Structure formats: structure tokens, C-alpha cells
Amino acid sequence: MSAAEPLLRVEDLRVDFPTEDGVVHAVDGITYEIYHGRTLGIVGESGSGKTVSSLTTLGLTRGQGARVSGRILFEGRDLVGLSEAEMRGIRGNDIAMVFQDPLSSLHPFFKVGAQLIEAVRAHQDVSKAKARARAVELLGLVGIPDPSRRVDQFPHEFSGGMRQRAMIAMALANEPKLLIADEPTTALDVTVQAQILALMEQLQRELGMAIVIITHDLGVVAELADDIAVMYAGRIVEAASAELLFSQPQHPYTWGLLKSIPTLEGSRTEPLVPISGAPPSLINPPSGCHFHPRCPYAQPEHARVDPRLEPVPGEPSHHVACLLEADVRRRLWAQLHAGRVPEEALAAVGVEEEPPR
Amino acid sequence: MSALVEVRDLVKHFPTSRGIVLRRNGGAVRAVDGVSFDIEQGETLGIVGETGCGKSTTARLVMRLLEASGGEVRFEGHDITRLKGGALKTVRREMQMIFQDPYSSLNPRKTIGSIIGEPFAIHGLNTGGGERRKAVQELMETVGLNPEHYNRYPHEFSGGQRQRVGVARALALKPKLLIADEPVSALDVSIQAQVLNLLRDLQSEFGLTVVFISHDLSVIRYMCDRIAVMRTGKIVELASNEALFRTPGDPYTRELLASVPGARRDRRTIIQ
Numbered sequence: 079m080s081a082a083e084p085l086l087r088v089e090d091l092r093v094d095f096p097t098e099d100g101v102v103h104a105v106d107g108i109t110y111e112i113y114h115g116r117t118l119g120i121v122g123e124s125g126s127g128k129t130v131s132s133l134t135t136l137g138l139t140r141g142q143g144a145r146v147s148g149r150i151l152f153e154g155r156d157l158v159g160l161s162e163a164e165m166r167g168i169r170g171n172d173i174a175m176v177f178q179d180p181l182s183s184l185h186p187f188f189k190v191g192a193q194l195i196e197a198v199r200a201h202q203d204v205s206k207a208k209a210r211a212r213a214v215e216l217l218g219l220v221g222i223p224d225p226s227r228r229v230d231q232f233p234h235e236f237s238g239g240m241r242q243r244a245m246i247a248m249a250l251a252n253e254p255k256l257l258i259a260d261e262p263t264t265a266l267d268v269t270v271q272a273q274i275l276a277l278m279e280q281l282q283r284e285l286g287m288a289i290v291i292i293t294h295d296l297g298v299v300a301e302l303a304d305d306i307a308v309m310y311a312g313r314i315v316e317a318a319s320a321e322l323l324f325s326q327p328q329h330p331y332t333w334g335l336l337k338s339i340p341t342l343e344g345s346r347t348e349p350l351v352p353i354s355g356a357p358p359s360l361i362n363p364p365s366g367c368h369f370h371p372r373c374p375y376a377q378p379e380h381a382r383v384d385p386r387l388e389p390v391p392g393e394p395s396h397h398v399a400c401l402l403e404a405d406v407r408r409r410l411w412a413q414l415h416a417g418r419v420p421e422e423a424l425a426a427v428g429v430e431e432e433p434p435r
Numbered sequence: 436m437s438a439l440v441e442v443r444d445l446v447k448h449f450p451t452s453r454g455i456v457l458r459r460n461g462g463a464v465r466a467v468d469g470v471s472f473d474i475e476q477g478e479t480l481g482i483v484g485e486t487g488c489g490k491s492t493t494a495r496l497v498m499r500l501l502e503a504s505g506g507e508v509r510f511e512g513h514d515i516t517r518l519k520g521g522a523l524k525t526v527r528r529e530m531q532m533i534f535q536d537p538y539s540s541l542n543p544r545k546t547i548g549s550i551i552g553e554p555f556a557i558h559g560l561n562t563g564g565g566e567r568r569k570a571v572q573e574l575m576e577t578v579g580l581n582p583e584h585y586n587r588y589p590h591e592f593s594g595g596q597r598q599r600v601g602v603a604r605a606l607a608l609k610p611k612l613l614i615a616d617e618p619v620s621a622l623d624v625s626i627q628a629q630v631l632n633l634l635r636d637l638q639s640e641f642g643l644t645v646v647f648i649s650h651d652l653s654v655i656r657y658m659c660d661r662i663a664v665m666r667t668g669k670i671v672e673l674a675s676n677e678a679l680f681r682t683p684g685d686p687y688t689r690e691l692l693a694s695v696p697g698a699r700r701d702r703r704t705i706i707q
Contacts, residue, residue, distance in 0.1 A: 123623040123624055123625060124623055238486070263696075267485035267486050267650065268485065268650065268651075268652070268691060268694040268695060268696075269485065269690055269691065269694045271694065271696065272693070272694035272696070275696065294623070294624050295624075295696060296624075296697070297695065297696030297697030298696045298697075300696070300697040301696050301697055334625060335624060335625065338624065338625055338627065338628035339624060339627070339628070339653070340628075340631070340653040340654050340656060340657035340658075341653050341697075342652065342653055342656060342680065342692070342695055344657075346656065346657060346676070349632055349635070350628035350631060350632055350657065351628065352625065352626070352627075352628035352629040352632060353625035353626075353628075354629075356593040356595060356596075356626065357623060357625070372625075
């Protein structure tokens with residue numbers, strides 16, 4: 079396979095969950111690509127579909143009655159149609175996942191080593207002794223001190239950060255080509271978080287794997303990701319390289335996220351600009367642009383027309399799903415960036431409200 | 436400015452026991468281990484630290500939700516550390532708390548109106564039915580809730596709205612001191628700013644004194660005038676906002692600051 083081919087290509091993926099209250103459109107037609115050795119950050123709030131899309135990649139939503147359509151091409155092979163047995167051959171082997179909560183992802187009754195050995199022997203035909211040696215090696219690799227003693231300890235004897243390291247060790251057991259990390263540091267303290275993020279970067283350099291990191295924290299993706307996809311209500315609303323996304327964000331939701339989070343550098347006297355309203359229902363998502371009820375710049379027609387994810391003029395690698403004119407977006411962001419609130423930005427840019435019909 | 440609360444050598448030990456059948460006394464977890472600080476009138480004091488550093492325990496000791504093992508807490512000059520009964524109830528009117536989890540801190544069987552009105556019931560205020568309803572609805576308006584939702588239940592509200600209910604309940608008795616323990620950590624990113632701005636606005640409007648507890652340094656920086664950094668039950672640094680973030684004195688503070696994601700922005704120097 080040539081280097082230009084993506085390792086994973088997700089095409090128009092849709093995941094629906096039928097529930098008593100109606101069909102939940104958890105993922106509503108998303109497309110993205112990940113290349114060898116690169117890191118993709120998927121950013122979104124709870125209910126944006128970021129976790130469901132990744133669980134689906136691993137075939138982990140099948141048991142929950144999910145209806146999946148679209149294609150998930152891993153090295154050119156579509157994972158959507160694979161049998162459960164074929165999927166088991168890929169999961170934990172070519173594609174591995176690190177979950178948010180390390181305490182509930184490790185089995186409390188079994189020693190950490192036994193769980194690592196199981197992960198190794200699930201995919202490799204090796205003796206227990208060899209698998210155990212590999213387990214010790216893996217614990218050492220993720221920076222757990224004294225791994226030959228630690229391997230015989232139970233999860234409760236590990237601290238939160240060490241448990242997450244053990245989870246990463248387990249994910250790395252079979253040298254996956256793709257590591258999916260779902261909020262890998264959310265449950266951890268900030269100093270431990272910094273260590274885990276540094277560890278992931280280092281392991282990526284050494285092992286050359288691709289990483290998908292799913293998070294609600296823009297700081298984490300700023301540090302780790304090469305490319306970023308912003309998800310809202312089951313869709314990707316903006317996708318770009320990390321540099322472009324932070325220097326020239328295009329979507330009003332991305333602006334909202336950037337302006338509503340306090341930073342260590344921003345002005346303290348400048349109030350945060352919250353995004354009004356609350357995340358929408360995925361059973362009856364808003365008509366037109368899903369973000370329009372919360373968007374300060376929405377025009378009446380935005381409630382009717384559904385924007386597609388399209389390249390930004392002049393920046394073919396930067397995609398956005400927004401109905402505002404590119405030039406208007408650029409001027410709005412310039413205003414916001416200078417510290418204006420959305421109403422002031424609107425007035426300065428002079429977007430005329432269409433008379434309501 | 437004068438101190439509303441003075442905390443001196445505050446200590447809280449939780450005894451640990453060993454063995455399942457034969458319980459023996461083990462050592463003690465020194466959750467708060469000799470902490471002294473003042474909370475000035477009208478300021479926002481931040482307490483920042485990692486899991487288990489004792490920041491929530493300190494707040495609960497100040498509120499008298501826990502009994503101190505040693506030291507004292509003075510509120511408006513009076514030692515409240517050993518108050519009991521009616522005297523304690525009177526002091527408690529003056530200090531209120533907002534909790535982290537807006538889902539478990541509201542009784543799901545009660546309406547929003549009765550939750551916010553509960554402090555009135557406890558302290559026998561606004562006893563007339565119409566009077567209490569009016570007071571509650573005014574509070575709901577203050578925190579940005581629709582007063583018409585008086586008879587709704589917590590499950591009908593989103594996380595951010597529930598946290599507003601928690602804020603309204605805390606403000607009901609017009610307390611002098613408000614302690615907010617991780618008030619936004621359980622909320623979605625786009626909602627956090629709504630609650631942070633609400634707390635800032637209310638503080639300037641009512642001249643509240645606030646203790647703001649968080650593990651998030653960016654939030655602490657935005658909200659607080661002075662900041663105490665805690666580690667293993669002790670305050671390692673107490674400084675003004677500006678001093679702490681410009682010239683952090685303690686090595687642990689520097690480590691915390693360097694750990695904030697996006698702070699080591701060697702690869703990307705562009706956010707804002």
C-alpha cells in the first residue's frame with residue numbers, strides 16, 4: 079500500500095439507534111481519513127457522536143442494535159460488512175482502543191499481567207511465558223516503574239495514571255496500526271494527563287502508529303493532533319489541520335468553543351462568550367443547519383437549507399459546513415478575535431437580517 | 436478589606452482501619468494538614484489542586500459539613516468550629532454551597548420551585564404560600580431560569596440549567612459566603628461559560644464572597660482574585676491571581692501550570 083493511501087477512510091458513516099422515544103441519529107453522515115503516523119483529533123461535546131463513530135469503527139455498537147450505513151475502509155477493506163469473527167481478528171490487533179475510565183475498563187478480579195497476557199495471546203500464538211515477558215516489556219514501555227513486580231498486581235493497586243498506562247500497554251500489545259483513544263485523560267489529574275499525552279506522542283514516534291484522539295478539550299488536541307475534526311449533533315462541521323483550525327477557524331460553533339473557554343493567556347477582564355442554548359436532540363435534530371438555533375449569525379434561510387461540508391475557498395484542505403459567505407466568516411472571526419462579542423461583530427460586519435417571511 | 440473568614444491551623448484526619456474481621460486502628464489519612472488562610476470580604480478565593488489534595492475537605496470544614504480534628508474557623512471574628520444546634524444553624528444561613536454534580540445534588544422527586552424554596556422552609560422564612568413562590572420566582576429570574584418552570588422536575592432540565600437551580604438555591608438566603616466546589620466540571624464545554632459568567636455577574640451584583648474550588652487552572656485564573664494551591668493537605672502557595680500566574684513561586688505550582696494542555700505549545704503557538 080502506498081503512503082498516500084489513507085490507513086482508515088470513513089465514508090458517509092451513519093449510525094442510528096432505535097429507541098422507545100424514536101430513532102437517535104447518533105452519527106449522521108461523516109467522512110474522514112487517517113494516514114499512517116498521523117494524529118486526528120475529534121472534538122465535540124457529549125452527544126456529538128464522536129464516541130459512537132469510533133466504537134462503530136471497531137464494531138462495538140453492533141450489540142446495541144445500531145443501524146450502520148456507509149463504509150469504513152481500513153487498508154482498503156470495508157469493516158462494516160465483516161463478520162463478528164473477522165472483526166475480532168482486527169480489534170485489539172490492527173486497531174486498538176483506549177477508553178476514558180481506566181478503572182472500569184480493567185477487570186478488578188484479575189492481575190494486570192493476566193489481562194495483558196490475554197490481550198497478547200488473543201492475537202499471537204505464543205507461550206504463556208513469552209506472553210508474560212511481553213507483558214512486562216509493555217508495562218516498561220509505558221513507563222511503569224518496576225514492571226516485573228507490577229505485572230503481578232491487581233488494578234486496585236495501581237493509581238489512576240498507572241491504570242491508564244496499563245490500558246495503553248494493553249492497547250499496544252499487538253502493535254496496532256491505529257490507536258483510538260477516547261478521552262484518555264479526562265479522568266486524570268492535570269500533571270498525570272501531561273505525562274500520558276507525552277507518552278502517547280513518544281510511542282507514536284517510536285511505533286509509527288496512527289492515533290485518533292477523541293476529546294472535548296481543545297487544549298488536548300492543540301497539543302497532540304495534526305488534524306482536527308469538530309463534531310456537532312452527529313456531523314463534522316469543520317475539519318482542518320490543527321494550525322488552520324486554531325488560526326483561521328471557520329465555523330461559528332468552533333468560534334463559540336474557542337471563545338467560551340478560559341485560557342491561561344487570554345484577558346481576565348474580557349468576559350467569556352458562552353454558546354447560548356443547549357446541545358440539540360438527536361432524535362429530532364433542528365431543521366436546516368443543525369447549529370442554527372444556537373448560532374448568533376443565523377439567517378432565516380439557515381433553518382431550511384442544510385449545509386454540506388465543503389472546502390474553504392483558497393484553502394482546499396480546510397472543510398466547513400456553514401451557510402455564511404466565506405468573506406463574511408473571515409470578517410466575523412477577525413472581529414471576534416479582536417475581543418468583540420457576537421452582536422458587535424455582527425453589527426461591524428453588517429450582515430443584514432433578511433425580513434422574516 | 437477585612438477578613439470574612441479566618442482559617443487557622445485547620446486539620447482533618449480520617450482514621451483508617453485495617454483488617455476485615457478484627458478491625459484494628461491503623462493510621463490516619465491527613466486530608467487537611469494544618470491549613471491557614473483568610474477569605475477577604477468580597478473577594479473570590481480560588482483553591483486549586485489535584486485529586487485528594489484536600490481542597491473539598493477544606494471547604495466542607497469551613498462550611499461545618501465536617502468536624503475538624505484541630506484548628507479553628509472564624510466567621511466574622513467568631514469561632515464557629517465548635518458551634519452546635521441553633522447557633523450553628525444561624526451561621527449556616529450565611530454560607531451556602533454549590534456542588535459539582537448537578538444531577539445528584541437535586542432531589543429528583545421535588546419540583547424546582549420546592550428545591551429552591553427549601554432553604555426558606557428550613558429557616559422559616561417567607562412562610563406565606565404566595566410570598567414564597569414570588570421569592571423563588573425572583574431567584575429563578577436572577578439566575579436566568581424561566582420562572583414559569585416553577586413546577587417542573589429536575590429531569591426536565593439540562594445540566595447547565597440544573598446548575599443554575601443549584602445557584603438559585605444557594606442564593607436564596609442571601610448568604611455572605613458562597614462556596615462553589617467544581618461547579619462546572621460536570622458540564623459540557625459550551626455550557627461552562629454560561630455558569631462561570633453567571634457566578635461572576637452575581638458576585639459583582641450582590642457583593643458576594645466566593646470560594647471557588649477547581650482542578651482547572653484556566654477556570655481558576657478567570658474567576659479568582661487570590662489563589663491557594665493545595666497539595667497533600669497543605670497549602671503550598673497562596674498568591675494574588677497575577678502573581679501566581681506571572682511568577683509562580685512553588686515548584687509544584689510551576690509543574691501544574693506547565694501541565695495544562697496547550698501550555699507546552701512548542702508546536703503550536705497560535706491559539707489567541
